[in-house]
Amino acid sequence: MSQPRAILLLADGTTFHGKAAGKIGTTTGEICFNTGMTGYQEVFTDPSYYGQLLVTTNAHIGNYGTTSVDTESGSIKIAGLICKNFTVPYSRHLAEASIQDYLEGEGLVGISDVDTRAIVRHIRTRGAMNGIISSEIFDLAELKRRLDAVPNMDGLELSSFVTTPEAYTLGNPDATYRVAVLDLGTKQNILRNFLKRDCYVKVFPAKSSVEDIMAFLPDGLFISNGPGDPGAMDYAVTTAQGMLDQEKPLFGICLGHQILARAVGIPTYKMHHGHRGINHPVKNLITGKSEITSQNHGFGVSPEAIAQNLDRVEITHRNLNDDTIEGIRVVGKPAFSVQYHPEASPGPHDAAYLFDQFIDLIKEHQAVRA
Numbered sequence: 001m002s003q004p005r006a007i008l009l010l011a012d013g014t015t016f017h018g019k020a021a022g023k024i025g026t027t028t029g030e031i032c033f034n035t036g037m038t039g040y041q042e043v044f045t046d047p048s049y050y051g052q053l054l055v056t057t058n059a060h061i062g063n064y065g066t067t068s069v070d071t072e073s074g075s076i077k078i079a080g081l082i083c084k085n086f087t088v089p090y091s092r093h094l095a096e097a098s099i100q101d102y103l104e105g106e107g108l109v110g111i112s113d114v115d116t117r118a119i120v121r122h123i124r125t126r127g128a129m130n131g132i133i134s135s136e137i138f139d140l141a142e143l144k145r146r147l148d149a150v151p152n153m154d155g156l157e158l159s160s161f162v163t164t165p166e167a168y169t170l171g172n173p174d175a176t177y178r179v180a181v182l183d184l185g186t187k188q189n190i191l192r193n194f195l196k197r198d199c200y201v202k203v204f205p206a207k208s209s210v211e212d213i214m215a216f217l218p219d220g221l222f223i224s225n226g227p228g229d230p231g232a233m234d235y236a237v238t239t240a241q242g243m244l245d246q247e248k249p250l251f252g253i254c255l256g257h258q259i260l261a262r263a264v265g266i267p268t269y270k271m272h273h274g275h276r277g278i279n280h281p282v283k284n285l286i287t288g289k290s291e292i293t294s295q296n297h298g299f300g301v302s303p304e305a306i307a308q309n310l311d312r313v314e315i316t317h318r319n320l321n322d323d324t325i326e327g328i329r330v331v332g333k334p335a336f337s338v339q340y341h342p343e344a345s346p347g348p349h350d351a352a353y354l355f356d357q358f359i360d361l362i363k364e365h366q367a368v369r370a
């Protein structure tokens with residue numbers, strides 16, 4: 001079976017020619033790459049990828065099929081897929097559908113049979129930029145016209161597109177701990193980690209007020225991962241400041257970490273091309289131990305600003321590849337956060353201890369409930 005052709009045009013004019021994968025159509029977004037050797041379905045459905053074209057550096061995508069459970073949200077969130085071998089026949093006894101049926105069913109446009117190593121080198125050299133994939137338009141002027149209309153990721157608020165429309169609860173109302181989650185685009189495995197640790201969880205829409213959240217009588221507060229530029233999310237920063245005022249244990253992951261940093265006056269910045277993969281080494285500066293982490297972010301928190309505000313923020317984790325900030329603790333508050341993903345999915349479980357650390361903090365602070 002021969003696949004129809006497809007094209008990828010980047011904002012700097014570079015083109016790559018390949019074959020159509022998934023739905024025939026046209027899609028746009030900021031291009032990024034993930035170096036994970038496994039876990040493509042978890043990555044496709046991670047809401048933090050909303051608005052991004054994903055290059056997978058693993059040479060084979062689709063070879064173990066797809067299921068209805070290996071998902072981090074209810075649908076595919078990447079804006080487009082760019083891969084090398086798009087393998088439709090699959091081999092895994094639990095798989096339910098081929099990658100082609102899955103992508104077509106979800107309406108995702110992709111391109112395969114392109115030199116993903118060359119694309120990654122290009123992004124690593126030139127930095128993140130917008131791109132357009134099409135398997136129906138091949139006129140470069142028309143593709144460029146459409147690409148020019150795509151907004152820059154820098155300054156984009158995207159959590160509103162992926163947060164829950166209504167608050168909902170999960171787990172046993174009589175569980176030992178009550179955790180309120182500010183949903184900026186949460187991955188399911190974060191919620192599963194709370195449920196596994198005897199928590200009753202209430203997930204709140206991104207623009208919920210602190211009053212709404214506190215009405216749940218939470219023992220712990222959590223700010224989730226999510227897509228877009230943390231610098232464009234003043235509403236969430238205000239909520240995080242209100243959460244800090246409660247003196248309750250507060251934990252943030254990725255976008256939640258960036259929002260917590262902003263809440264204590266530390267700005268964020270756009271990285272050259274971000275960190276996305278499942279083998280990023282991080283050092284815990286408190287214990288001296290290193291851990292291999294799952295990552296997915298294109299923004300970071302400013303090390304220069306932290307250096308000038310050490311009375312307010314303590315650095316707890318550093319990236320061993322490039323020394324970027326990977327974790328902080330707010331001085332004088334029971335609040336901490338990490339830039340990476342202790343929930344993994346996909347990725348190693350080295351950092352799962354951070355969920356235990358949050359529960360321990362809750363135990364210390366747990367108020368007697370009426």
Ligand SMILES: NC(=O)CC[C@H](N)C(=O)O
Nearest residue numbers: 048225226254255298299
């Ligand atoms: N995984 C995340 O929460 C990503 C946070 C943010 N959107 C970034 O790209 O840095």
